[in-house]
Amino acid sequence: MQQSTKALLRLREMILSGELGIDERLSEPRLVERIAVSRTPIRVALVRLEHEGLLEALPSGGYKIRMFDKQDIFDAIELRGTLEGLVARRAAENRPTRAALADLARPLATLDRILARERLSEDDFSHYMSANATFHDALLALAASPVLQESLTRSTAMPFASPSAFVMAQAGLPESRQILNIAQYQHHRLFEAIEAGESSRAEDLAREHARLAKRNLEVVLEHESAASQLPGLQLIKGATAG
Amino acid sequence: MQQSTKALLRLREMILSGELGIDERLSEPRLVERIAVSRTPIRVALVRLEHEGLLEALPSGGYKIRMFDKQDIFDAIELRGTLEGLVARRAAENRPTRAALADLARPLATLDRILARERLSEDDFSHYMSANATFHDALLALAASPVLQESLTRSTAMPFASPSAFVMAQAGLPESRQILNIAQYQHHRLFEAIEAGESSRAEDLAREHARLAKRNLEVVLEHESAASQLPGLQLIKGATAG
Amino acid sequence: MQQSTKALLRLREMILSGELGIDERLSEPRLVERIAVSRTPIRVALVRLEHEGLLEALPSGGYKIRMFDKQDIFDAIELRGTLEGLVARRAAENRPTRAALADLARPLATLDRILARERLSEDDFSHYMSANATFHDALLALAASPVLQESLTRSTAMPFASPSAFVMAQAGLPESRQILNIAQYQHHRLFEAIEAGESSRAEDLAREHARLAKRNLEVVLEHESAASQLPGLQLIKGATAG
Amino acid sequence: MQQSTKALLRLREMILSGELGIDERLSEPRLVERIAVSRTPIRVALVRLEHEGLLEALPSGGYKIRMFDKQDIFDAIELRGTLEGLVARRAAENRPTRAALADLARPLATLDRILARERLSEDDFSHYMSANATFHDALLALAASPVLQESLTRSTAMPFASPSAFVMAQAGLPESRQILNIAQYQHHRLFEAIEAGESSRAEDLAREHARLAKRNLEVVLEHESAASQLPGLQLIKGATAG
Structure with missing residues (x-):
């Protein structure tokens, strides 16, 4: 190295x-x-x-x-969602071929299989996160724009703005299953919209999808046990006091 | 009959x-x-x-x-713009062929020719309105949806919500030329967006385009001579007093 | 009478x-x-x-x-969603008072209570539909626009475009519970967006919310027993053959 | 230093x-x-x-x-427009006070005064660019978000993505006056939308406003004399050949 x-x-x-x-x-x-x-x-x-x-x-x-307050983190999530919206819009406008869409359909099917289980083990969570990352990478590939790719990569580098920032910390929480179901519902609609070339809808869906991270953050901060597993917790102003 | x-x-x-x-x-x-x-x-x-x-x-x-206040008319214009936005979005998502796009390009070129003149006669205004109507009809045809067509037709039946409601009344006003230039700029961008399948942009443009009618209404009501030529003026609450 | x-x-x-x-x-x-x-x-x-x-x-x-094909019905649903989007946007822009928001919060809480039950009886379904209608009426009231109200009322008069068109027919289906959960998740986000004055988000959410009716239609048509309970089924081209 | x-x-x-x-x-x-x-x-x-x-x-x-092709530059402009859209949306949602809006109104009035002149001198162009920058800075201040500010600053650092990238190069071109008029029309509508809390409209306007830079780029590249004044021209693949 x-x-x-x-x-x-x-x-x-x-x-x-x-x-x-x-x-x-x-x-x-x-x-x-x-x-x-x-x-x-x-x-x-x-x-x-x-x-x-x-x-x-x-x-x-x-x-x-640098210290962050909750509004900074919410803004960083909104920013990421806006960029992912642009990526999804562009993906839909590019009218991907069947073959290109298959790269999006595969991780989607994997996520369906994982979520069909009644209870999710820690392993299932890891697989979920990995298939989720593959889905979002495939989306980025469909947008086919180095400029957008760079920009999105930069926006997810900020702590807590990353799509997976809160997933592991909340793995054990009762709310987490419902959030994953909603997320997967949104993945399916996003796929539909891109397949149909509905770029406006694809953008809106990607934005709202990113906002799940705000709910995740709130859920994690409400549960001390979950918050303590969050890397970088001490960078959030006032969060450790909770 | x-x-x-x-x-x-x-x-x-x-x-x-x-x-x-x-x-x-x-x-x-x-x-x-x-x-x-x-x-x-x-x-x-x-x-x-x-x-x-x-x-x-x-x-x-x-x-x-039925009497209308200014807010009713603004709402009717916003409603029409929202429906025209949906039509434009759908037109872009349908990915029209070259031949279908030509039906949109023709009235656009006619409008360019008319607006190239230094001064517009009353005849030019009539030709403008007719080419403008052809452009918007072609847009509706590209959306290829009887349901949307009906709905848009109904929304323009309401007095003052129609795209051409204020055009003749303001023909003689100094502001009118600038408004026509902006309108034509928006027509060109709308064409571009539909051609490129940018449905989100097409929707936004069509909405903002309709809002020109709000400016037209304000301009007409500010000039007594123009307002007096407006059919149905007495249906607007408080307008005759101006 | x-x-x-x-x-x-x-x-x-x-x-x-x-x-x-x-x-x-x-x-x-x-x-x-x-x-x-x-x-x-x-x-x-x-x-x-x-x-x-x-x-x-x-x-x-x-x-x-008049006979409808599936695309007509989808267009009618998209049209309704677009109008509900406009209503939600306006509601958010009007910045409702606490008191006005309470009219939206009440049916939302009722819906939460109903959906907390493990199994929904036919009575629960009726209560769901009634609280759902109250929620959407409150939204319309927040928009405070007679013009938008008329237009939305007209758009829901069309058969199958109404928000409740498919709910009773699918009451017994396994998919229905998941759809109601998603719908309620969207209701909560819509409330949040209106409360925060996020008009763009409110519009997007209302549009996507209406699109649940498309999924409902597809689910109902896939199940013969459910389809047979759908009023007006014979008006859908090719549906009875299924 | x-x-x-x-x-x-x-x-x-x-x-x-x-x-x-x-x-x-x-x-x-x-x-x-x-x-x-x-x-x-x-x-x-x-x-x-x-x-x-x-x-x-x-x-x-x-x-x-790094070399850029035209699509990279268009993507960078679209990216900037998307971020400016987010800034404008947030500004509208923050419901600025009269006093805060005055910071936006002042450069707007300056721009009106400059554009009222029949011909623009090189000095007028410089004043235009400076008042334009003040307007956009005021917009950013209304959004009141360090996270969005950083992100937008970064996006305009990329060559050719900056709002003023092409303005000086095209100062002498016949098309430039019409583009400035359109830009100022959009500034006024943006002000209106933010004042009225119409966040969805504000976002759409800011996006379309940024796209003027694409037209500017095309206009500049079409005129050899203008292109030769463009700093960094040799970084655009194939542009020097023109």
Whole structure:
């Protein structure tokens, strides 16, 4: 692994796990020492994490860990949904061939099979998340736009904005099954809309689909046991107090 | 001409021209006498004009002329725009062939030719209105839906909601040229969106296009000379006072 | 009951129940005899039912029963959804007061209580339909527009376009519970969007909500036992053969 | 000026002006020499310009200048329009106070005054661009969301996606006046929609407004004299041949 990749991964992990003090300027020399790479890769990693939205630049130079309030997270989810809406719209307008649609239909069928089970094990949850990611990747491929792909990738890098941010944390909660059923209903309608070239409907569905993450966040924050499993919880202002 | 058609046309004309007293119950016997048809065709014409929105049924039986306030007219325009948006969306989703698109391109080119003139004569205005109607009819044909066609036809029957309601009245006004230019710009974008299968964009454009009628209404009501040429002006509450 | 009301109700019933031959010109004298009212109320009822979309005028004069294919019904549902979308958008833009929102919250809570039951009796279904109607009426009241109200009322008069068209027929089907859960999820999101003034989201949700009726229609037509309970089934081309 | 800022500005300028060879790996030592800063600021500037979308990372390490085809630029414009649509939607939903709306009304009035002139000087164009930027900044302020602000800022950093990318290049073209009139018409409607809390309409208008940049690009590329004034022209595949 390259030094710069190592620095980036380790630094991101340290931020999300709470190893670094919030509300204070990050010390470059100390990071050099703890991560054991030289100064340039640390500097580059800091720049990248600022772009990702995990760090904020201080007016005096240097960086500190960025804190989020609930509205920031909701905005990040709305932003992701808006971009996924654009992707779905474009996918529908591209009028995909049967063969291209099959790449979307396969993970959809897998999700149906998983959700047909009466109870979901932790393994089922993992399979769900993986098939879900395949479905959304296939959607992105149908949009066939490097510019949109980059933009969406960037928007999901922000903590808590990712589609899977809350899924594992809520695996054990009673509300989670109903949320997965709704999500799968939306997946099916999205498929229908793209197949029929209904780009306006596809956009609306993708937006509303992303908003499930807001409900997930609320459900997780309401249950202390679930919240404690959420990576990066301490980055949400006031959340640890709950 | 059938008795029922005669009764309908004459009665509508009497309402719009102000020949009948507003705010009073219409007398069937008097209408029978003035229009010179028997009672059943009058009764049928009254029912039809209630459906069109020109008459309202009285709780005690019978009908009176319906009055509109500005908000009613704005709502009727918004309603028409929403239906035209649905038509445009459907047209884009149907992915029309080159040949079908040509029916839309022809009136568009005619409109371009008319608007290339420095000043528009009254004849130019008439040609504009006719090519404009052809363009919108072609759009409706591309949607290929009897249900949507009926619904849109009904929504334009309401006085002042029709696309051409204000065009003649404002022909002489300085603002009118700029409004026609904007309208034609929107026609071109609508054509582009339908050609590209961008159904979401086509819907949005058609909605905003219809809202030009709101501006037209405001412009006409601001100019006494223009307002006096507006058929049915006396049906707008408070408009004659202006 | 007035003669004209009697004629209208009885004639509508005769059409939906299959008492009248399809594909033939309706005979006015025979209707006069069977319904036992005079000719003018029959004539007026025929005009009204043409406006409702149950009859079509023949070029030679007179009327015959209108037949629908599946696409017509889908278009009528899409049309209703588009109008309900406009109503929901307007409701959100009107920024209703707490008190006005309570009229929407009450039937929502009733629906929650009904759906909390493990199995739904036929009575539960009736209560569901009634609370559902109250919810949608409250939505319409929040839009506060006579023009939109009329237009929506007209669009639901068309057979099979009404929100409740398929609910009773499918009461006994296994799919029906899942559809009701989705519907209620959408009701809650619609409430949220209107409360927050998110008019764009409210519109999208109302549209997608109406599209549940398409799924209902498909589910009902797939089950012979359910289809046979559907009033007006014989008006759908090819449906009885299934 | 800090070394890292100097490196970033100079490197961006070198890319857009065509000083660096396209299609070859950028040499860090040569950049260190030409820009006269040390290696770390060069490295950081390269990372930032990759995030901006001006550079692409090579699989073998290092960077090369990114080339765009017309579809990429159209996608970047559509992306920006989608984000501006979200900003406008949010602004409308926030129901700005009179005072907050005044910040939007002021640049709008300035733009009206400039466009009232029969011919626009180069100075007028500069004032137009500055008032236009003020208008769009005020819109962003009304959305009151740091997350959306960041995202929009990032999307306009991409070359050719910026609202003002083509304005100066086309200042002398006959089509430019008509495009400015349309743009200002859209600004007024956007103001109206935000004032009325019509968030759905505000979103649609902002999207269509951004699409004017596509027309601008096409107009500029059609005129060799205008295209030659476009910074970064050589980054568009096939454009220099025109």
